[in-house]
Amino acid sequence: MKRWTRPLIVLAAALLAGAVRLPLEAALTGELRAAGLLAAPLPIATRDKIGQTSAAVALGGLRTLVATFLNLRAYTFFTETRWDDVAGTFDTIVELAPQTIYYWQTGAWHQAYNASSYYLNDSNLPPLRRDAAWRASVHKGRAFLERGIRNNPGDPKLNAYLGYLLTDHYKSRAFRDTDATFLAAAEAYKAAADAPESLPFLRRFQLYALA
Amino acid sequence: MSQALVSPARSAPGSHCGRIAVIATHAFTQLVRMKVFYFLAVFAVITIGSNFFDLPQHAGPETAGTNVLNSIKSWSLGTMTLFSVVFAIVATALLLPKDVEDRTLYTILAKPVPRIDYLAGKLLGVILLVFVSLALMDVLMTAVLQIRTSMILSGQLELAHSRNWSAAEIASLRSDILSQGPNVSLQGAVFVVFLRASIMASLALLISTFSSSTLFTSIISFLIYFIGHFQADARDVFLGAGAGWVTRAISLLVALVLPDFHLFNEFDAVIQGQVMPLILLGKLTGIGVFYAGFYLIASWFIFAEKEF
Numbered sequence: 001m002k003r004w005t006r007p008l009i010v011l012a013a014a015l016l017a018g019a020v021r022l023p024l025e026a027a028l029t030g031e032l033r034a035a036g037l038l039a040a041p042l043p044i045a046t047r048d049k050i051g052q053t054s055a056a057v058a059l060g061g062l063r064t065l066v067a068t069f070l071n072l073r074a075y076t077f078f079t080e081t082r083w084d085d086v087a088g089t090f091d092t093i094v095e096l097a098p099q100t101i102y103y104w105q106t107g108a109w110h111q112a113y114n115a116s117s118y119y120l121n122d123s124n125l126p127p128l129r130r131d132a133a134w135r136a137s138v139h140k141g142r143a144f145l146e147r148g149i150r151n152n153p154g155d156p157k158l159n160a161y162l163g164y165l166l167t168d169h170y171k172s173r174a175f176r177d178t179d180a181t182f183l184a185a186a187e188a189y190k191a192a193a194d195a196p197e198s199l200p201f202l203r204r205f206q207l208y209a210l211a
Numbered sequence: 212m213s214q215a216l217v218s219p220a221r222s223a224p225g226s227h228c229g230r231i232a233v234i235a236t237h238a239f240t241q242l243v244r245m246k247v248f249y250f251l252a253v254f255a256v257i258t259i260g261s262n263f264f265d266l267p268q269h270a271g272p273e274t275a276g277t278n279v280l281n282s283i284k285s286w287s288l289g290t291m292t293l294f295s296v297v298f299a300i301v302a303t304a305l306l307l308p309k310d311v312e313d314r315t316l317y318t319i320l321a322k323p324v325p326r327i328d329y330l331a332g333k334l335l336g337v338i339l340l341v342f343v344s345l346a347l348m349d350v351l352m353t354a355v356l357q358i359r360t361s362m363i364l365s366g367q368l369e370l371a372h373s374r375n376w377s378a379a380e381i382a383s384l385r386s387d388i389l390s391q392g393p394n395v396s397l398q399g400a401v402f403v404v405f406l407r408a409s410i411m412a413s414l415a416l417l418i419s420t421f422s423s424s425t426l427f428t429s430i431i432s433f434l435i436y437f438i439g440h441f442q443a444d445a446r447d448v449f450l451g452a453g454a455g456w457v458t459r460a461i462s463l464l465v466a467l468v469l470p471d472f473h474l475f476n477e478f479d480a481v482i483q484g485q486v487m488p489l490i491l492l493g494k495l496t497g498i499g500v501f502y503a504g505f506y507l508i509a510s511w512f513i514f515a516e517k518e519f
Contacts, residue, residue: 006512006513006516007421007513009512010417010509010512010513011468013505013509014467014468014505014509015467015468017505018466018467018468019467021498021501022446022466022467024498025443025446025471025474025498026446026450028474028491028494028495028498029443029471029473029474031491031494032474032477032491035485035488035491036480036485037477037480037481037485037487037491038473038474038476038477038480039476039479039480041443041444041447041473062285062288062289062292062479063476063479064281064284064285064289064479064482064483065285065286065288065289067285068281068282068285068286071278097479097483099480099483099484099485100281100483100484102277102278102281197383197386198383199379199380199383200377200379201377201380
């Protein structure tokens, strides 16, 4: 046999074995994704945002590790009150670890509470712009939380947190339609209360929101 | 050394398992003598350090605890993945050239030892090393996680009692914290890390049968490891519509030849609290055994006629 005959036979066998396993692996990937055990491939935009090194680490299956480091970076942005960077970092974090409820809650909390309060007390801004920035931040927090619920349907913590935000006396005036806001809060509390092992007071909160 | 290698084979002529076991034990001992277990000190520092360092937390005392548990799990499993893959590739890449250099290979192949037994033994030795390493790291991670979970649980329960929380709220809090602690799914995730490292070891064995240096084998193996994580992307491009025929042909080639390492990324979801069903773990094991078996036979096919 010539020198390259055997490697070529191995290559042919690898192609044949690949043809056999390709549909099996595609089916198993689908099954694992349906079970929530395998994330969808990382979007190109996210790969760009986290940089080459982190992207390589994330592609190596260590997305939560990269998310942990980004969470530390977000904390630095938070201490420096760089709210756009906080929001941008949390967008990336939840792309990497969409099932970690803590990240959704914290990202929403930063926007709806910390950033909004910061803008409201920012003496460098004229009153009208303060109010507009405050309102925009609360809306941003709500949108982030709703995205978290869409990614983790039926999660009691996120639903309860949305209900809490929408009924918060200091935040609810950011939403112009009060009736629709409290109705949305009641629905969020209902979804939280309907979840297995939910806390009993959530059902009560659902009724309070409707009252 | 060679005495120890051949004596069991003589006592059980024709016994493949006996010969493979002897060669595997020898390869394992050889690797242990290279002081590879020193890395455990590094792992211990990382794991224990992640337990003691008080990293900055965004949230208040009500939620801070469970995030620390997630950090410990992601740091530990990340380190385990890194170490196991590096071990699997470097140890395998080192074995054949070292046996040639030490002339041990000639002594073994001069005896009635089939080459498949030799390769299988070497591969099993590396896999055994990876298994023992991961088992030790797993024990350390589980212990640290258990201690930290207990600390957080007692702290949070104390806080809950001081605020007069109801029994239902306390039960929910307990269940939340315990779900982030050590559990069966986490052990399943460690097993998946082991499967991936085993595939890498068998792939490195295949490459080392036709490569001429340890460095070449290591570099090519690491490249395949990283490209293997794009295999699912390549398959999706081939199966999806929209790409040109050249792109689809290249994607098909990548998807057919390279292993799909994206399939073994479950531990990310497990860290986030997902439960790993046994049936899926079984299917992943099946795929892992298929890859390892295929690469071993392919290695033997090339190695069988190699002249030294």
